Amino acid sequence: MPVATSNTRAIKRFVIAGGGTAGWMTAAALARFGPPGTSIALVESEAIGTVGVGEATIPQIHLFNGALGFDEAEFVRETKASFKLGIEFDGWHHEGESYMHAFGAVGRGVGLLPFQHYWLRAKQLGFAKPLMRYSMNELAARTMRMQRGRRAQGAPEMPYAYHFDAGLYAAYLRRFAEARGVVRHEGLIERVTQDGESGAITALALDGYRLVEGDFFIDCTGFRGLLIEQALDTGYEEWTQWLRCDRAMAVPCANGGDFTPYTKAIARKAGWQWRIPLQHRIGNGLVYSTARMNDDEAADTLLANLDGEPFAEPRTIPFTTGIRRKMWHKNCLAVGLSAGFLEPMESTSIHLIQSTISRFLSVLPGAEPDPAIVEWFNAQCEFEWTRIRDFLILHYTANARVGEPFWDEVRTMELPDTLRAKLDQWRATGLIHREHEELFTDVGWFQVLVGQGVEARGYNPLADSLPETDLRALLDGTEAALVEEVRQMPRHLDFLQSMMTSAPTPGVPA
Incomplete structure (x- = not known):
């Protein structure tokens, strides 16, 4: 042997x-x-x-920084970081509307069913509130608040990432x-x-x-x-048949406006604009399709929508x-x-x-x-990337910006089979299936599907086993507990300033 x-x-x-x-x-x-x-x-x-x-990052960055032994306060100081609780999507469904893909839980399930089925039932009954009322991260983000860990026993964790x-x-x-x-x-x-x-x-x-x-x-x-x-x-392998933008234009500007603990992605005529607030500046950029917008128009759009004075000329970044x-x-x-x-x-x-x-x-x-290991590795990478690709396509295809050529084009395009299957499952019974270890969870898909106006025709009938009075109590109690938790959190700016003045953790390598 x-x-x-x-x-x-x-x-x-x-x-x-x-x-x-x-x-x-x-x-x-x-x-x-x-x-x-x-x-x-x-x-x-x-x-x-x-x-x-x-x-801008997602909460998994803690795993990397933690594995290297970084002291968080030192990291925040050295990278001019701020905190991030989610991403606001402004105008992606209709102009003037926004929703947030917030980190962390939305509501709480009962028994075998996740929260979306109870929310969908309450929506049919006419008393479900917007998802933000059941999300601690979004409630905190919208009120410019931030904390680490749990304040009260039984309260949920508030996951966060960084802008740096x-x-x-x-x-x-x-x-x-x-x-x-x-x-x-x-x-x-x-x-x-x-x-x-x-x-x-x-x-x-x-x-x-x-x-x-x-x-x-x-x-x-x-x-x-x-x-x-x-x-x-x-x-x-190009994915331009689904993700039609092919250029970005980036420019930093002086701080101004709200010091948001979230990233903003703002729909524009032929793409979208990002806004990322740091300690010393705001990072801005416009992602756009050159088939629908030329560089001069892109620069004018970007520069007209800054919170402060630009620090440089816009830099153009072609991509495929x-x-x-x-x-x-x-x-x-x-x-x-x-x-x-x-x-x-x-x-x-x-x-x-x-x-x-x-x-x-x-x-x-x-x-x-070993060829077997290399083949497995490449298959895992392809799976991860394609499932993220599908999640990004969802933001584009589920829009209601009728009459705008770019948005009409992406709304009516043929979708990958993997994304079409997810949409069919959601529309049928509110099912969201997280396959293997794809990055975005059912909670993330839930927020974007609802935010983009993709309606589910039904829900799992097991949700009907909860009496209506208990269903109301579930939603109302969840909301009340989260509102109270967020109310006692410090302001984002105050929280950041307190971290900036804290001493490094002894013995952690720099």
Whole structure:
């Protein structure tokens, strides 16, 4: 019987191509969790800028920061962060209407059934209130309040994420990684050298003569995919038939307006605008379809809808939504924009970096990656990305902005089978099925389906077993408890200021 042993031919040299958030998140994770004796090199050039607009996150960022041992107060100070309880979608169904996809629970279920079935029954009976009345996160967000943990016994947790400066986060990660042995090489990658037989990458040639050799290479070179695409030719699957926007325009501005503990996504003529409030500025951008809006019109729209004075000229970022056909091929892994691109309306960009790194570490390969592991890894990535894609498409297709060419186009387009099935199930009986480990839960789908005006014709008849008086008590009691909980929370700004003046946790690595 064979005896299981560790892989003695483990990878000894990792080389990361590209910096930014993707490169330095990867470097920090490898430095913290990589096998003993592993060398990690990162190649980047100050001559190449980063996209750097992914400043909003989702609560899973706590897992990454916590695993690295970051002190939260220090992290908030170093990255100029603010807190985020959800995302407001303004005008996505009708102009002048808004709803929120808030983190955390909405209502509470009874017995076998989740809350949506009881809410749908109460809606038919005429006494269900808007979902925000049953969401602690949304009630807190709308009143500009924030807390961590539970105030009262039995109260729900209030999950939260951050808005932060992506450039400052990359710098924070860089300090962490370099303190743990990561070696940074400054220079432009002019050539990728490959093994003549296997096609595996062997080195990156910098500035014509310097070679950075390695056993495994991680492509964080952004949209161009210098390793995964230009060298290894893995191919790219476009999703532009569903996600029609192909350009973003970004500009920071001075703080102004409400210091919201939530991101805003505001529907515009041919796309949508983001608003992300940080301590020192507001991040703004317009995502749009060049088939329906030219760059001059986009710049005028963006600049006319800022809360403060712009700090720079708007920067244009072309993109093509989609995914690499293989994120891991031979001895190369694509992370971040080199792996694919999805619009940031649900703040998934940094999460997808994080999940790719985590998945890779869970199956850390030897010097010769096993094809079965690589195939499994790529299938898991494809599943995660396609389910997020479907969730984003839902925001577009379920709109009622009749008479506007862009919105008419996306409302009537043919949908992926996976999304059509979810919509059919919801419309039939209020069923929301979370398949495997897809990122967005039934609560997230519930909020967006209701917010976008997608009506369910019925609900699970088990909800009728609860007497109407008890159903009213369930909804009224849930609302009253949440309102009281939120009423005693500090203001977002006060909470942030108190954290900024708190001392770092002793013994936590910086």
